[in-house]
Amino acid sequence: MIIEDTPAEAAVKAGPDILEITAEGSRFVEAPELKGKLVDDTIAVLRAKYGKKAGIFCIGPAGEMMMYSAGIASPDDDDVQLRYAARGGLGALMGSKGFKAIVVDDKGSTYKAPVYDRELLQETSRWMAEALLKDPKTENRNTYGTSAILALANTSGLMPTRNFSSGSFEKADDIAGERVRKEILSRGGQAGKPCVAGCVIKCSNVFPDKNGRQIVASLQYESITLLGSNCGIASLDDIAELNHLCNQVGVDSIETGAAIGVAMEAGIIEFGDAEGAKDLVRQIGQGTWLGRIIGHGAKLTGRVAGIRRIPVIKGQAIPGYDPRGVKGNGVTYITSPMGADHTAGNAFETLKYMDVLKRDGQVAISRKLQIRAALLDTLGLCLFVRPPFVNRPEQFGNLLKGRYGWDLSFRDVQLLAWDTIKTEREFNSRAGVSEEFCPIPEFMEDEPLPPKNAVFDVEMDEMRKMWEGGFTPLDEF
Numbered sequence: 165m166i167i168e169d170t171p172a173e174a175a176v177k178a179g180p181d182i183l184e185i186t187a188e189g190s191r192f193v194e195a196p197e198l199k200g201k202l203v204d205d206t207i208a209v210l211r212a213k214y215g216k217k218a219g220i221f222c223i224g225p226a227g228e229m230m231m232y233s234a235g236i237a238s239p240d241d242d243d244v245q246l247r248y249a250a251r252g253g254l255g256a257l258m259g260s261k262g263f264k265a266i267v268v269d270d271k272g273s274t275y276k277a278p279v280y281d282r283e284l285l286q287e288t289s290r291w292m293a294e295a296l297l298k299d300p301k302t303e304n305r306n307t308y309g310t311s312a313i314l315a316l317a318n319t320s321g322l323m324p325t326r327n328f329s330s331g332s333f334e335k336a337d338d339i340a341g342e343r344v345r346k347e348i349l350s351r352g353g354q355a356g357k358p359c360v361a362g363c364v365i366k367c368s369n370v371f372p373d374k375n376g377r378q379i380v381a382s383l384q385y386e387s388i389t390l391l392g393s394n395c396g397i398a399s400l401d402d403i404a405e406l407n408h409l410c411n412q413v414g415v416d417s418i419e420t421g422a423a424i425g426v427a428m429e430a431g432i433i434e435f436g437d438a439e440g441a442k443d444l445v446r447q448i449g450q451g452t453w454l455g456r457i458i459g460h461g462a463k464l465t466g467r468v469a470g471i472r473r474i475p476v477i478k479g480q481a482i483p484g485y486d487p488r489g490v491k492g493n494g495v496t497y498i499t500s501p502m503g504a505d506h507t508a509g510n511a512f513e514t515l516k517y518m519d520v521l522k523r524d525g526q527v528a529i530s531r532k533l534q535i536r537a538a539l540l541d542t543l544g545l546c547l548f549v550r551p552p553f554v555n556r557p558e559q560f561g562n563l564l565k566g567r568y569g570w571d572l573s574f575r576d577v578q579l580l581a582w583d584t585i586k587t588e589r590e591f592n593s594r595a596g597v598s599e600e601f602c603p604i605p606e607f608m609e610d611e612p613l614p615p616k617n618a619v620f621d622v623e624m625d626e627m628r629k630m631w632e633g634g635f636t637p638l639d640e641f
């Protein structure tokens with residue numbers, strides 16, 4: 165389904181619509197009662213109307229106001245967690261089309277997705293699950309969630325701190341994975357929760373307050389660093405509440421944490437002022453002028469405030485890995501179609517096998533990581549399922565053969581990823597977005613990042629040539 169154009173101004177003023185997809189087809193349903201509602205309130209109204217089993221995607225007031233940091237929320241199966249298509253302003257796009265929610269309700273449908281070879285599909289899926297359960301990373305992620313990496317990010321000097329002025333936070337122990345787990349378990353929350361049925365890694369969690377009442381689900385590394393250390397905030401309760409507020413007004417917690425960090429640098433509030441930060445997020449939902457500025461993200465906030473140190477690439481806030489502290493990520497941020505997106509090719513793992521502060525080799529490693537990430541994304545797999553495929557990359561072909569009957573080698577599957585990257589780059593090129601147009605923020609080339617005191621110094625010329633020469637298959641995954 166492709167939705168084109170925007171509704172007339174009068175229709176937008178009257179209130180948003182729901183895009184309803186059912187066994188009978190799809191249609192827009194007027195829903196003025198959802199206008200301006202927070203995400204949880206929106207879901208409650210939709211549950212009452214469509215029941216427990218309907219699939220729901222919705223935006224908060226930030227999306228309705230077409231703010232650049234607005235995302236699209238989706239509750240998990242038991243309405244405990246909110247997961248987000250958070251980055252890139254998709255919520256603003258949805259808001260611009262005049263609809264507040266997409267509801268998929270298959271009641272009455274007899275359609276079953278065809279499976280070419282059920283036995284092969286099940287056998288390959290079983291192999292994947294068993295191999296994942298044997299991988300030590302699975303236990304680590306299950307135990308500590310994505311914040312398992314926080315202590316290493318901090319000691320490696322790459323964790324955004326006080327608007328990217330340091331790579332290390334003196335109160336990191338208060339917000340690290342071990343502390344997250346301790347608080348969750350002592351307060352009766354839940355660690356090791358899946359975000360989708362069938363996941364064996366289960367890296368999500370439910371983070372409660374001191375009385376055992378849920379604050380947010382799930383609390384993750386990126387939100388902890390951007391809303392925490394990057395804002396000088398060291399209380400997990402405050403960070404969780406900030407994360408919850410972002411989820412409710414419907415904005416990306418990475419972009420919002422970066423925008424608040426910029427606002428703190430500008431003196432709008434002080435670093436460490438958790439209550440001030442919460443007020444700014446509430447103002448996003450209320451649509452005050454200051455809230456609208458913050459809700460448009462770090463770039464606009466920095467420009468309006470007259471700040472030189474704005475941590476964005478291609479207009480998008482840099483996530484929890486400062487590019488001076490892990491240069492492969494800087495290359496990914498500059499050369500990937502989405503800009504500052506760690507999921508496009510995260511070089512954090514290269515801490516284990518290369519010097520992440522040297523510029524040599526970073527372009528080659530980022531290229532490999534980007535093809536890998538595009539492959540998993542294209543197949544609709546979580547990025548964390550990679551380990552079993554390292555030794556048996558041909559299993560990608562078996563998954564696709566089982567489901568669709570296609571005969572694809574590992575090389576063929578990589579071509580799918582390559583095609584995705586090419587298409588996205590072509591889109592950018594037609595939109596006038598290039599590496600040179602949106603380079604690394606100048607301060608990251610000039611200002612050494614404590615405690616390792618590195619600057620970002622990978623040559624633009626080398627990065628520009630990254631995708632030249634067409635497709636070269638990876639010999640390993």
Ligand code: SF4
Nearest residue numbers: 358359363365367546
């Ligand atoms: S699908 Fe991925 S993100 Fe979700 S719980 Fe499993 S490992 Fe975590």
